Amino acid sequence: MASVRLATLKALHGSLSIFNPSQSLMPRTQTYTVRALSATMSPPSSAVVYEHHGPPDSVTRLIELPPVEIKQNDVCVKMLAAPINPSDINRIEGVYPVRPQVPAVGGYEGVGEVHSLGSAVRGLSPGDWVIPSPPSFGTWQTYIVKDQSVWHKIDKNTPMEYAATVTVNPLTALRMLEDFAGLKSGDSIVQNGATSMVGQCIIQIARAQGIRSINITRDRAGSDEAKEKLKKLGADEVFTESQLEVKNVKDFLANIPEPALGFNCVGGNAASLVLKFLRQGGTMVTYGGMSKKPITVSTSSFIFKDLSLRGFWLQKWMNSDKAEECRRMIDYLLGLVHEGKLTYEMELVPFNDFHTALDKALGKLGSQPKQVIKF
CATH class of the missing domain: 3.90.180.10 (Medium-chain alcohol dehydrogenases, catalytic domain)
Structure with missing residues (x-):
């Protein structure tokens, strides 16, 4: 102007x-x-x-x-x-x-x-x-x-x-849940960086849609308190990275179906843990790289599990003539806020x-x- x-x-x-x-x-x-x-x-x-x-x-x-x-x-x-x-x-x-x-x-x-x-x-x-x-x-x-x-x-x-x-953050969570795997009620997702604002939104939006969540957090002071906080938001399972240093992480799933979709905002070993949970033909979506470490994928994950790796950047999505759709989703998210189904800490x-x-x-x-x- x-x-x-x-x-x-x-x-x-x-x-x-x-x-x-x-x-x-x-x-x-x-x-x-x-x-x-x-x-x-x-x-x-x-x-x-x-x-x-x-x-x-x-x-x-x-x-x-x-x-x-x-x-x-x-x-x-x-x-x-x-x-x-x-x-x-x-x-x-x-x-x-x-x-x-x-x-x-x-x-x-x-x-x-x-x-x-x-x-x-x-x-x-x-x-x-x-x-x-x-x-x-x-x-x-x-x-x-x-x-x-x-x-x-x-x-x-x-x-x-x-x-x-x-x-920005809630809309990123909603779009990733809806754009990559055709999830329906009863399905599950897995994510690292679960305590992040996007991670908290993923847990709650998934819960509102009947989708179960497996969540991975860093090993750090206060990890037990973080686990309880995520559980209160609706997380089905929360694990620290060290808990998942086992051969078969799927033994932790109990009655949760193998996830078709995973979210990675950390990279490095945390991304590898997401991949270990995914079912045959599953997809991992990367939207951040907080550890600044690359994603390493085993050859067997591609050949025998046929896993897919995708990326998501909200600004690129919104620049593709999505104004009306974006506004409908914002109204939906604010509706969840009004219903008490979407909350996160702010100052x-x-x-x-x-x-x-x-x-x-x-x-x-x-x-x-x-x-x-x-x-």
Whole structure:
């Protein structure tokens, strides 16, 4: 969008001279006054901006951005909450495959309240709650102006933190459960990284659909407490990696059918354990690599078990003209939230404490729940 706000961001590295650098990126009074008289404008916005890629705690800063013109098909949204996801951190670091051009505002998903509308907008009213769907870059700011096609209206009774986080992790879990094996009630899945947010969502969504889950966690302090937590979420079986260092892991299945589908977000030995559980013709889907170790597959797994290895990346799926389907699934997931069938731990943090939340998201303060910024 060719806007004053975009000009502000470009001014961060000197490509435009609309602003005086000595004025902390605030617009000159004359420029702002002339523009405000000629168009409907949004309020000014506070935003977390990074001018170049690098360590997020070093390159991000909170700045003030000027008003943006609200065109006839635009919706101005006052953001309510937005999470700090690992992919947000990777974008700032410059290592994520798809990322906005710098300088940029951080954040990729969130929830907001309609503040004002362009003259041609229909179906939305001030006060409605909306989320960007598919998600959109730049949610770490107090006001966002985008075309009405970006925004999906949701139930205002949804807990704010769940509305802010539904689009990335829960949607990843749902899509992987539905896209690879044609699972039905009574079937089972196996996964590593079960304590992750996606892992917890897989357990609960599978449970809601009558699908049983076998879950693998790391050996670490507090593993017994983690096991109990996952059991309360609906996990059928939970094992640490060391428990599965046996010849035949399927002896642990008892009355659970051999899984046709497995999920891997760790790699290394943890991925091999998922493969050991899979039935003939089963599929393992990889969506992460937290251990940074490669996946090793035995020749016999391919020849005698005919196993398949697949990958999943939510952003690629959402970029393939899936907007309407994506929105139906979001409504389904938020319905599970309302029914108490989908829950995960989060911490709401005031926007002014963004860098504390960032430190927690970076793991600098030990294990922490998902950090969600509240504007």
